[in-house]
Amino acid sequence: MRAHRIDRPADLDVVRDSYDAVADNYVHMVLTTGVGDIRSHPWLKASIDAFADTVGGLGPVLDVGCGPGTVTAYLAERGLDVSGVDLSPRMIENARRLHPRCRFDVASATELDLAEGSLGGVLGWWSLFNLPRDVLPQVLAMFARALKPGGHLITATHVGDEDLVRTEAYGGVPVRWTTHKWRPEQLVDLIERAGLCPVAELRLPAEELTGPGVVVMAKRPG
Numbered sequence: 001m002r003a004h005r006i007d008r009p010a011d012l013d014v015v016r017d018s019y020d021a022v023a024d025n026y027v028h029m030v031l032t033t034g035v036g037d038i039r040s041h042p043w044l045k046a047s048i049d050a051f052a053d054t055v056g057g058l059g060p061v062l063d064v065g066c067g068p069g070t071v072t073a074y075l076a077e078r079g080l081d082v083s084g085v086d087l088s089p090r091m092i093e094n095a096r097r098l099h100p101r102c103r104f105d106v107a108s109a110t111e112l113d114l115a116e117g118s119l120g121g122v123l124g125w126w127s128l129f130n131l132p133r134d135v136l137p138q139v140l141a142m143f144a145r146a147l148k149p150g151g152h153l154i155t156a157t158h159v160g161d162e163d164l165v166r167t168e169a170y171g172g173v174p175v176r177w178t179t180h181k182w183r184p185e186q187l188v189d190l191i192e193r194a195g196l197c198p199v200a201e202l203r204l205p206a207e208e209l210t211g212p213g214v215v216v217m218a219k220r221p222g
Ligand SMILES: C[S@@+](CC[C@H](N)C(=O)[O-])C[C@H]1O[C@@H](n2cnc3c(N)ncnc32)[C@H](O)[C@@H]1O
Pocket: 015, 019, 036, 064, 065, 066, 067, 068, 069, 070, 071, 085, 086, 087, 088, 091, 107, 108, 109, 110, 125, 126, 127, 128, 130, 131
């Protein structure tokens, strides 16, 4: 039994079904266009490289909301002891097919059983924006507890004020999820309240296909 229970998002099943429905199109997009692949975005790649340089050797790394495992596999290639979890079974099927040497499991960020001080690093890489506004702080607090002193979180998310209800995604597939956008200073405040010390922040302007985003890296003190 977990010491700290996290509220279950009311829409968790619908969000899971939606990502199952888009999973194959998402993989096709990553493989054919490079969108969603850090290797085609120098600043995102630099962020992940800095994270890898920082946490390598500190302990296991968990990629939460790993999707088809693009970043998980990149970190594994860099020699990190990394595994991935995702809410969507179809995303995880794709991850296992594309990266058979990596470890992946199906799990919600809200239902992880992470031991205190067990991780060198944790990622919420474009994967925490579906969490309701009152649930994200609980997940960040769980991440903070799971990190070893000196361990790091890296997270990337969409910037704004709105709760955007999506009804289609990735090539017109019907979905039902809400993208909860955050202002960078709000996200940094949540991360600090979770007990982590922000160490770097990267702001990404809107591009042709994507809105503005932010990457934050933070450290468990000690
Ligand atoms: C935009 S994709 C990003 C995937 C991956 N991080 C990447 O960068 O390619 C968002 C992912 O978050 C996952 N996700 C959404 N809610 C989640 C939750 N509560 N727990 C775990 N994963 C979740 C989705 O299933 C999906 O795979």
